Amino acid sequence: xxxxxxxxxxxxxxxxxxxxxxxxxxxxxxxxxxxxxxxxxxxxxxxxxxxxxxxxxxxxxxxxxxxxxxxxxxxxxxxxxxxxxxxxxxxxxxxxxxxxxxxxxxxxxxxxxxxxxxxxxxxxxxxxxxxxxxxxxxxxxxxxxxxxxxxxxxxxxxxxxxxxxxxxxxxxxxxxxxxxxxxxxxxxxxxxxxxxxxxxxxxxxxxxxxxxxxxxxxxxxxxxxxxxxxxxxxxxxxxxxxxxxxxxxxxxxxxxxxxxxxxxxxxxxxxxxxxxxxxxxxxxxxxxxxxxxxxxxxxxxxxxxxxxxxxxxxxxxxxxxxxxxxxxxxxxxxxxxxxxxxxxxxxxxxxxxxxxxxxxxxxxxxxxxxxxxxxxxxxxxxxxxxxxxxxxxxxxxxxxxxxxxxxxxxxxxxxxxxxxxxxxxxxxxxxxxxxxxxxxxxxxxxxxxxxxxxxxxxxxx
Numbered sequence: 001x002x003x004x005x006x007x008x009x010x011x012x013x014x015x016x017x018x019x020x021x022x023x024x025x026x027x028x029x030x031x032x033x034x035x036x037x038x039x040x041x042x043x044x045x046x047x048x049x050x051x052x053x054x055x056x057x058x059x060x061x062x063x064x065x066x067x068x069x070x071x072x073x074x075x076x077x078x079x080x081x082x083x084x085x086x087x088x089x090x091x092x093x094x095x096x097x098x099x100x101x102x103x104x105x106x107x108x109x110x111x112x113x114x115x116x117x118x119x120x121x122x123x124x125x126x127x128x129x130x131x132x133x134x135x136x137x138x139x140x141x142x143x144x145x146x147x148x149x150x151x152x153x154x155x156x157x158x159x160x161x162x163x164x165x166x167x168x169x170x171x172x173x174x175x176x177x178x179x180x181x182x183x184x185x186x187x188x189x190x191x192x193x194x195x196x197x198x199x200x201x202x203x204x205x206x207x208x209x210x211x212x213x214x215x216x217x218x219x220x221x222x223x224x225x226x227x228x229x230x231x232x233x234x235x236x237x238x239x240x241x242x243x244x245x246x247x248x249x250x251x252x253x254x255x256x257x258x259x260x261x262x263x264x265x266x267x268x269x270x271x272x273x274x275x276x277x278x279x280x281x282x283x284x285x286x287x288x289x290x291x292x293x294x295x296x297x298x299x300x301x302x303x304x305x306x307x308x309x310x311x312x313x314x315x316x317x318x319x320x321x322x323x324x325x326x327x328x329x330x331x332x333x334x335x336x337x338x339x340x341x342x343x344x345x346x347x348x349x350x351x352x353x354x355x356x357x358x359x360x361x362x363x364x365x366x367x368x369x370x371x372x373x374x375x376x377x378x379x380x381x382x383x384x385x386x387x388x389x390x391x392x393x394x395x396x397x398x399x400x401x402x403x404x405x406x407x408x409x410x411x412x413x414x415x416x417x418x419x420x421x422x423x424x425x426x427x428x429x430x431x432x433x434x435x436x437x438x439x440x441x442x443x444x445x446x447x448x449x450x451x452x453x454x455x456x457x458x459x460x461x
Contacts, residue, residue: 045061045203045204045238045239046202046203046204046205046235047060047061047204047236047239047240048060048205048235048236048240049240049241050235050243050245050268050272050275051271051272052270052271060236060239060240060241061239061240062239062240063240063241064236064238064239064240064241064242065095065096065241065242066238066239070095071238071239074093074238075238078201078203078238079203081201082201082202082203083200083201083202084200084201085198085199085200085201086199086201086206087177087178087197087198087199091382092148093375094362094366094371094374094375094378095371096147096148097147097148097149097150097366097374098145098147098148098149098333098335098366099333099343099363099364099366099367100149100150100339100342100343100357100363101149101150101151101152101156101158101357101360101363102149102150102151102152102172102178102180103152103156103157103158103170103171103172103180103182103357104149104158104170104342104343104357104358105149106158106170106180106182106193106195107158107160107168107170107182107184107342108139108142108143108336108338108339108342109135109136109138109139109191110160110163110164110166110168110184110191111138111139111142111325111336111338112134112135112138112139112322113135113163113164113166113184113186113189114164115131115132115134115135115138115321115322116131116132116135116188116189116191116216116218117164117186117188117189118131119131119132119135119189119218120188120189120218120219120220120221121188121220125221125254125257125259126259126282126284126290126291127291127303128218128221128223129225129252129254129259129260129261129282129291130261130282130291130293130303130321131321132216132218132225132252132261133250133252133261133263133280133282133293134293134301134303134321134322135322136227136229136250136252137250137263137278137295137297137301137322138297138301138322138324140246140297140298141297141298141324141336142336142338142339143232143244143246144243144244144298144334145244145333145334145335146234146242146243146244146334147333147334150357150360150362150363150378151178152172152178152180152357153172153175153360153381153385153452154172154173154174154175154385154388154399154452155171155172155355155399155401155402155452155453155454156171156172156355156356156357156360156452157169157170157171157172157353157355157356157357157402157403157452158170158356158357158358159348159349159352159353159356160342160347160348161347161348161349162346162347163338163341163347164186165186165187166184166185166186167184167185167186167349167431168182168183168184169182169183169184169403169423169427170182170183171401171402171403171404172452173399173401173404173406173421174196174399175385175389177196177198178196178197179194179195179196179418179421180195181193181194181195181401181404181421181423182195183403183404183423183427187219188218188219188220189216189217189218189219190216190217190219191214191215191216192214192215192422192423193212193213193214193215194212194213194411194418194419194420194421195210195211195212196211196212196418197209197210197211197212198211198415198416203238204235204236204237204238204239204240205233205234205235205236205237206233206234206237207231207232207233208231208232208233208234209231209414209415209416210229210231210232210413210415211413211415211416211418212411212413212418213226213411213413213418213420214226214227221256222256223254223255223256223257224254224255224256225252225253225254225255226252226253226255227250227251227252228250228251228252228253228413228414229246229250230246230247230248230249230250230265231246231248231415232244232245232246233245233246233247245267245268245275246265246297247265247266247267247268248264248265249262249263249264249265250262250263250265250280251263257285258284258285259282259283259284259285260282260283260285260287261280261281261282261283261293262280262281262283263278263279263280263293264278264279264280265277265278265297266278266279276296276297276298276299277295277296278293278294278295278296278297278301279292279293279294280292280293280294281293281306281310282303288308289306289307289308289309289310290305290306291303291304291305291306292304292305292306292310292312294318295322298324299323299324300320300322300323300324301320301321301322302318302319302320302321303318303319303321304316304317304318304319325337325338328340343358343367345358345445345446348445349431349434350434350435350441351434351441351443352445352448354448354449354450354451354452355450355451355452356450359448359449359450359451360377360381360450361373361377361381361450362374362375362377362378362381365377381450384453388453388454388455391455392454392455399454401421402426403423403424403426403427404421404422404423404424405421405422405424406419406420406421407419407420407421407422
């Protein structure tokens, strides 16, 4: 075993996308104790209306995206997995997917990365933490989407440029368990994450724990920040309208100075009380509160200097440090404008890697509204991935990531340990060679065939 790395957490994977109740949160919601729709076999399933109380669970159970026959079929397939980690156990229908992969979802954390630029430029060490924590909170508006992203194929990548001067690269380094690794950089900061989600299926809800490690280095001061996000819970997966909550603590630690931010994400209470609300403080290394932070993760965050009791200092005012950008109206997948940019080739670099998520035929077909083709392409890619695994095992070989190296370090998180990958710098050399080339690239980027494969004449390796 390698050296222990304490206190790590995955920010985005994402993010990303789901997790569970924090320990000790107060009880809320209600379970359906009668059979749903007159059908036996659904007793005890928890159905929670985030805008309601205790007496409308059965009414809420009739709502949602599923037709009755689809609900029944899905339940028959899924009920045997109750209590299990279903991260990569189950082949799911594309009807519940959004046209984006988990690697792309990891990139959504960069929408408001100008907050990291401000943190880097700040001379106040506590405001530096306030800006950085607001950046970590900002992605939760995007994470409330209830569609599932595609699981990346082993060796799949995602590249992004043309946003706030950043270069972003993510690579899928493991299939079982699914693990994504990313590196992002501009003139103000570097960002590195190793992400491995852990889930628990509860019948009508899913708890997801962000097992991972996040590191942000601010270049001007040289400080290194660690982030441990709260878990998230996806409610009403089958019965009722699906919605997401992330109650619990987010902790950001300055590993260089010992300063810390602790933010508490309020759980959704009766009739939506407390939903979206966040409160907390920036603490000095001596654990004295220095700045109070408050707001809602779906609208804005503000801060104000405080005394040792956590009360606002006289003569100071609450200052808004982040505000949600305008979003598209009536978007099918509740995408932000930035999410559309992530799928767009406008944010793709010159000579895009053929392993890039944008090029996946199943993702692209779903984006164009062809669900039948998307499902067929998804099945084809999954079978090709299984064939690759068989070929690799027959050769006695192991998959080796192209842009990241496995280290001896072991990250410790509240939800388990994980091996740590680090950026190996080869992508920087790869892009520098392309950017310095005088040869015009006239390739139609949309005509590039998706190719993350390790073997065969079409291998991108």
